[in-house]
Amino acid sequence: MQKTLEVDLLAHTQVTESWKDYWKAHGGIEDVVDGQAVALTAIRTCYSPLTPFEIVLKEGKKYFNESAADGGKGTEADRLLRHIMKSGHTSTIEHLSFTFMISGLSRAALAQLTRHRVGFSYSVQSQRFVKFGSGDKSGGFDYVIPESIKKVNAPNPEILMMVFEEMMRDIQVKYDYLRDQGVSAEDARSILPQAAACNLTMTANLRSIIDFYRKRGPHTHAQAEIQDLAVQMREAVTEAEPWTDMFFGEGAE
Structure with a gap:
C-alpha cells in the first residue's frame, strides 16, 4: 500500500x-x-x-x-x-x-538520513523482526512512490505509475511465497525494495x-x-x- x-x-x-x-x-x-x-x-x-x-x-x-x-x-x-x-x-x-515520530519514510531516504550521525539517535522498525507478509499483522509492506514518477513529464505518466505499483505487488507476492516456503523474515527481506516504507x-x-x-x-x-x-x-x-x-x-x- x-x-x-x-x-x-x-x-x-x-x-x-x-x-x-x-x-x-x-x-x-x-x-x-x-x-x-x-x-x-x-x-x-x-x-x-x-x-x-x-x-x-x-x-x-x-x-x-x-x-x-x-x-x-x-x-x-x-x-x-x-x-x-x-x-x-x-x-x-x-x-x-x-524527539520525532516518523512514519512512511522509504528505505532509500532512511539511508540518506542516517548519514547524519552527529547529534542524531535512531530507533528504526526492523525488517528482520517485523514480518511483512500479506497475512501478517503488518498486512504486507507499505511503499513510497517517488515524486518524479508521480509528476514525470511523459506522454503517458499513468503507465509509469502502473508499472511501479505492479512491481510493488509482484514483490509482495514473491515475499509471501518465500515466507510460505519456510524462508525466515530476516532472509526474505532481502527482496524488499528501497521504496519499502519504515517507521x-x-x-x-x-x-x-x-x-x-x-x-x-x-x-x-x-x-x-x-x-x-x-x-x-x-x-x-x-x-x-x-x-x-x-x-x-x-x-x-
Missing part, C-alpha cells in the same frame, strides 16, 4: 517544574520560553561568574523583558541567540533536543537539526522525499519553539 510521510513531535527539552516554581517564587516572569531558558543558561555559563542555577534567576528579567538591543525582532534573549549563532558558538544549542523514532539536538535542514531542505538539491522530511521537522520544531524559526532560513546565521 502506498504510504505518505508523517512527522510528529513526541518530546522536546523543557525546564523542570521545580525550576519553574523557584523562578516564579523569586519574581520571574510567567512566560519564559523553556528552550530559550535552557539555551540562555548554557550560553551565559560560558561567560558569567554566576552558577548555572543563578543565571536565569538573576539575569532572566533583562533577557526576557527587554527589547533586543540590536534593533532586531524579539527580546534580548533573541538578540543573544542571534549573536551566538552568527559567532559560531553553536555548541550551546546542543542542549535542546527534539522510526529519532532524537536530535537543535544544532544538528538546523544543519540537517540547511543541507537537505527545499533550497538544496536533495531528493524530494528527504526535503519533505526536513520541512516537516522544521515545522515541528518551530511550532514547539517558535524563536528557532529565524535560524532555519537559507543562509541563516
Whole structure:
C-alpha cells in the first residue's frame, strides 16, 4: 500500500517544574520560553561568574523583558541567540533536543538520513523482526512512490505509475511465497525494495537539526522525499519553539 510521510513531535527539552516554581517564587516572569531558558543558561555559563542555577534567576528579567538591543525582532534573549549563532558558538544549542515520530519514510531516504550521525539517535522498525507478509499483522509492506514518477513529464505518466505499483505487488507476492516456503523474515527481506516504507523514532539536538535542514531542505538539491522530511521537522520544531524559526532560513546565521 502506498504510504505518505508523517512527522510528529513526541518530546522536546523543557525546564523542570521545580525550576519553574523557584523562578516564579523569586519574581520571574510567567512566560519564559523553556528552550530559550535552557539555551540562555548554557550560553551565559560560558561567560558569567554566576552558577548555572543563578543565571536565569538573576539575569532572566533583562533577557526576557527587554527589547533586543540590536534593533532586531524579539527580546534580548533573541538578540543573544542571534549573536551566538552568527559567532559560531553553536555548541550551546546542543542542549535542546527534539524527539520525532516518523512514519512512511522509504528505505532509500532512511539511508540518506542516517548519514547524519552527529547529534542524531535512531530507533528504526526492523525488517528482520517485523514480518511483512500479506497475512501478517503488518498486512504486507507499505511503499513510497517517488515524486518524479508521480509528476514525470511523459506522454503517458499513468503507465509509469502502473508499472511501479505492479512491481510493488509482484514483490509482495514473491515475499509471501518465500515466507510460505519456510524462508525466515530476516532472509526474505532481502527482496524488499528501497521504496519499502519504515517507521522510526529519532532524537536530535537543535544544532544538528538546523544543519540537517540547511543541507537537505527545499533550497538544496536533495531528493524530494528527504526535503519533505526536513520541512516537516522544521515545522515541528518551530511550532514547539517558535524563536528557532529565524535560524532555519537559507543562509541563516
